[in-house]
Amino acid sequence: MNVGRDNQFQLQTVAKQESALLAPYAFPSAKSAGRRFAEPDHPYRSPFCRDRDRILHSAAFRRLSGKMQVFTGDRGDYHRTRLTHTMEVASIARTIGRALRLNEDLIEALALLHDIGHPPFGHAGEDALNEYLADEGGFSHNRYALTLVEELERPYGQFPGLNLTQEVLDGQRIRIDKSNDQHAVPVLEVQVVDAADSITYDAHDTDDAVKLGLVTLDQLCELRIVQECISRVGESFQTLHNDRQRRRLTHSLINLQVNDVLYETAKVLQKSSRLSHPNKFRVISSQELEESKKELEEFLYANVYRHPELVRVRNLAQQQIHRIVDRYVKMPHLLPDGFQNRVNHLGGMRSAVDYVAGMTDRFCQSQYDWLTSSEGLVR
Ligand code: MG
Secondary structure, eight states, rough: OOHHHHHHHHHHHHHHHHHHHHTSSOOOOOOOOOOOSOOOSSSSSHHHHHHHHHHHHHHHHOOOOOOOOHHGGGOSSSOOBBHHHHHHHHHHHHHHHHTTOHHHHHHHHHHHHHHTTTTTTTTHHHHHHHHHHHGTTOOOOOHHHHIIIIOOOOOOOOSSSSSHHHHHHHHHHHHHTTTTTOOOOOOHHHHHHHHHHHHHHHHHHHHHHTTTSSSOHHHHTTHHHHHHHHHHHGGGHHHHHHHHHHHHHHHHHHHHHHHHHHHHHHHTTTTGGTTTTTOOOOOOOHHHHHHHHHHHHHHHIIIIIIIIHHHHHHHHHHHHHHHHHHHHHGGGGOOHHHHHHHHHOOHHHHHHHHHHHHHHHHHHHHHHHHHHHHHHTOO
């Protein structure tokens, strides 16, 4: 069998598939700037397909199942974890991307990567770790995602990291500080993932908060976006049991937002005179949706994210993280070998923070228990 000729044929097929499916403003695989360490093309997977698979098969991705989104595991198993949030983002982003004829493989890779750098205990953990690195740029889960996929994940012998394409790395880099370069408009695939992230957490945080009893449907009915969603469900909404009402509301919240983003963006894209400058295109939503989302997000912030019970968990988590990092900084020999090696060139603080940031909530708790136990304290 002539492998070279077969490869050429299969690669042509991927390119042909994309040229048939993708819109002119989509980002085709053929335009990829490639990888830091050159690798031969895969015979039948596009570069972004491979990136998606590399992220999916990474240890850091699997650990997302043990990391909280908003609620910790002691509140049952209904609510979203960082992993299920990520899968919901990927699903919604692909729906939007497919309808707009964008590159779904790039979208999926970006979506699976977008939250991979979250430390244990969500934003509470991030704030605690940030304090340690205040003098050296701070800690950001978006930047740590790059540390994971460029340095800490090491499935290949010949190079560190996952050796992802430049486009996927750039898409994540843009998330680090969006105010840094306001004039550069990211490719549409990056913007779609950003929009899908917001659609997803607004919908599922509302769902989880009602299910866990932190807010009621009656409270939510004061909000414009909820009133609009209920009116779209129709009169049957009032006849439903509370549990069904919550589910219908969640579905309606997703549909309302996806439809709005899709149609508002499609209107822009249809202005064909600008097709030769795809980087100028923006994924947008209507002014009305933006305002009603803002109202919902302010409600969630005041009544859910700052709920006394969540603040209690947050404070506890931060105390644990402080105790653990302090111990590793004082006693770096307790770090795993790979992180001990990083102490020489990155310093003890950064190495300890990088190690703790990769932990799941469960592992963080168990490390805290061990390090503060009589056995751990004498090491
Ligand atoms: Mg997210």
